[in-house]
Amino acid sequence: MIASTANQQVKYTVNLRDKAKARREEGLFVAEGLRMCRELVPGETKRVYVTKEFASDPENRRWLEDFDWELVSDGVMEHMAGTKTPQGVLALVRQKEWKLLQLLKDGADGRAACLMVLETIQDPGNLGTILRAGEGAGITGVVMSRDTADLYNPKVIRSTMGSVLRVPFVYADDFGETLEEIKKAGIRLFAAHLKGSVPYDEADYRGRTAFLIGNEANGLTEASAQAADCRIRIPMEGKVESLNAAVAASVLMFEAARQRRRDGNI
Numbered sequence: 144m145i146a147s148t149a150n151q152q153v154k155y156t157v158n159l160r161d162k163a164k165a166r167r168e169e170g171l172f173v174a175e176g177l178r179m180c181r182e183l184v185p186g187e188t189k190r191v192y193v194t195k196e197f198a199s200d201p202e203n204r205r206w207l208e209d210f211d212w213e214l215v216s217d218g219v220m221e222h223m224a225g226t227k228t229p230q231g232v233l234a235l236v237r238q239k240e241w242k243l244l245q246l247l248k249d250g251a252d253g254r255a256a257c258l259m260v261l262e263t264i265q266d267p268g269n270l271g272t273i274l275r276a277g278e279g280a281g282i283t284g285v286v287m288s289r290d291t292a293d294l295y296n297p298k299v300i301r302s303t304m305g306s307v308l309r310v311p312f313v314y315a316d317d318f319g320e321t322l323e324e325i326k327k328a329g330i331r332l333f334a335a336h337l338k339g340s341v342p343y344d345e346a347d348y349r350g351r352t353a354f355l356i357g358n359e360a361n362g363l364t365e366a367s368a369q370a371a372d373c374r375i376r377i378p379m380e381g382k383v384e385s386l387n388a389a390v391a392a393s394v395l396m397f398e399a400a401r402q403r404r405r406d407g408n409i
């Protein structure tokens with residue numbers, strides 16, 4: 144059992160938890176909690192750390208048989224975890240990699256591509272919520288500008304509730320060029336914009352679709368907005384000018400899902 148926070152494995156894990164650079168260099172991220180860890184695949188998991196109490200449960204013990212795992216003290220688990228009340232299980236997981244070309248294809252079940260394209264989303268909670276809501280709405284992938292928050296940030300991971308393991312995503316080094324690649328693939332770009340000329344529920348999302356969502360404070364850059372095929376807006380009542388980025392994205396994704404269900408595409 145690891146009982147000291149000075150242990151090298153503990154220091155290594157904390158470094159991965161806290162530093163995006165370390166996560167990129169090692170190709171790993173930290174997953175916490177029973178719900179998240181139960182979705183892990185042994186071949187994609189480097190190591191699992193558990194407390195004695197967690198390992199003493201027969202069902203948990205059977206689950207651990209497929210993994211490389213190690214006991215840690217309660218104090219060490221609290222030190223390694225990013226939550227105030229850890230659930231006694233934490234894992235180092237290998238990051239997944241997709242190519243843009245994979246995301247430009249229609250879904251495996253034949254449904255038309257539906258992408259979320261995010262420019263400089265900074266809040267980890269927003270990013271995680273978009274991914275989680277996106278899976279629920281049936282999107283086929285997420286494309287992000289390189290300066291968008293790190294998807295493997297622990298706060299993002301927790302917000303996704305496991306969706307990070309299932310929804311394909313890529314970071315674009317050249318965002319403008321990537322938008323052109325999306326359009327060349329026959330995917331129509333809809334930009335969520337305060338000056339949009341089309342109410343969001345009047346546009347047709349049944350075909351190959353991508354939604355452009357901009358930075359929480361500044362929205363989309365002019366260049367990205369110009370690249371869109373259509374600018375859409377979400378009409379507001381009262382004195383509210385705009386919605387939180389994750390809320391706006393969710394409204395659009397579920398409108399697309401509604402249209403596709405009605406059309407028999409979902």
